Amino acid sequence: MNLSVLSIATDDFVKFREASFPNKSEYCKVHGYNWLGETKTRDSGRPASWSKILALAELCRTKECDWALWTDADSAVPIANMRRISPSHGANLFSKTIFPTRVARAGGFSSSDSA
Numbered sequence: 001m002n003l004s005v006l007s008i009a010t011d012d013f014v015k016f017r018e019a020s021f022p023n024k025s026e027y028c029k030v031h032g033y034n035w036l037g038e039t040k041t042r043d044s045g046r047p048a049s050w051s052k053i054l055a056l057a058e059l060c061r062t063k064e065c066d067w068a069l070w071t072d073a074d075s076a077v078p079i080a081n082m083r084r085i086s087p088s089h090g091a092n093l094f095s096k097t098i099f100p101t102r103v104a105r106a107g108g109f110s111s112s113d114s115a
Helices: 011-031 048-062 092-098
Strands: 003-008 034-038 067-071 101-105 108-111
Touching (some): 003 011
Parallel strands (some): 003 034
16 A cells, blocks of 8 residues: 655744654654655645645645545644554544544545544
């Protein structure tokens, strides 16, 4: 399984970025996931939060990964829960134990906010 974990934190969120990006990068390194931490917006004409849609859409379009996991800049992986994630466990695994986030798969999108 080729999984990418994405987040965007512009300079407006540098404190979050400094705290959460190394945490997520380490999580990805431990489990062999791709970490994509971006520091710039993808469309200067929209609020920075819209860049997550463009980032996920690009991964789905290019099919660079089997699964893409979006994580907000103000979230982190609790060290005690630093276990490998598996889409076969269902979307609720992500929202309850790993990341409060959304899960996207090439060709589809699933919200994990309902917990």
